[in-house]
Amino acid sequence: MNNELIYAVLAIGVGILAIIMAIIAILNDKLSISVIAGGVVSLFASIIFLLMAAPDVAMTEAAIGSGLSTLIFFYVLNKIKKYND
């Protein structure tokens, strides 16, 4: 089995996982679970970027997409909850 085929299979598998996570993010009733699922989508996306030979895009996606934006979403969520109480 050559490397390209392994990469393609891996990328498709991770892509399917990312789509499943995105559906969870949309359909779940709890907002905190949606935010976490959104972060995991970014994490899987960064793996796909790495498999497609774009390591710098993968770094940005992992740091900003799944790290910082998830944290900011949680800060905003916390703020909204306090206003609703």
Place this chain on the structure above:
Amino acid sequence: MIKNFLIALVLASFVYMFYHLYESYEPQTELSGIAAHYAENGAKEVGAANLVTAVVVAYRGFDTMGEVTILFLTASIIGFFLKLSKIDEEKVIIHHGTSELLITASQILIPIIFLFGAYVFMNGHLTPGGGFQGGAIIASGVALSIMANPNREINHHAILWIESISGISFVIIGVLGIVLAGGFLDVRLFGVGEFGDLFSAGAIPIIYSFIGLKVGAEISNILNKYQKSQKEL
């Protein structure tokens, strides 16, 4: 009912739009136009082993300056909207304690994360990554430290000075390019150097270090603003 119909209509029009793109798409077997020029002459003209960096900092340096400015504008707008009054500044964030694991891990990991971020932006011309990536990694280290201690005070003045000095230095290097080399943001200020060395590719390592510091400071500033917005009695 009408809402669902409209959603279906929008989706159908998207499919129609993208189907045309998909149908007329022909994969290119070789580079063409300006991409071929970059791939052939990039190493010779700029001296960067990482061709992406050569394009981002040297060939498209002006765009990078615009991106950095946009990020600065974003940070300013967030700072404007999340500004706290004097009374609110005195308050603290109420939280239910942080786990011991997170605190201990953050003490070990934060220096390593900062070091890795600095490595990424200083080696931007040799290895994948660069100023934006390194800055984002440094900011994620700051995020970890905030998570470990939600009431941690980030030195606002340090962030302000690092950000301003890096931004001004970036522009000064760009202007020096007019004097010493071919034009604004020309990186060949003092020659291209030995291909593959740490001190090579002209001013790219210097410019990327300043961009990395600037991006790291700006994103840390945004995080700091969001952190402060959680304060209450």
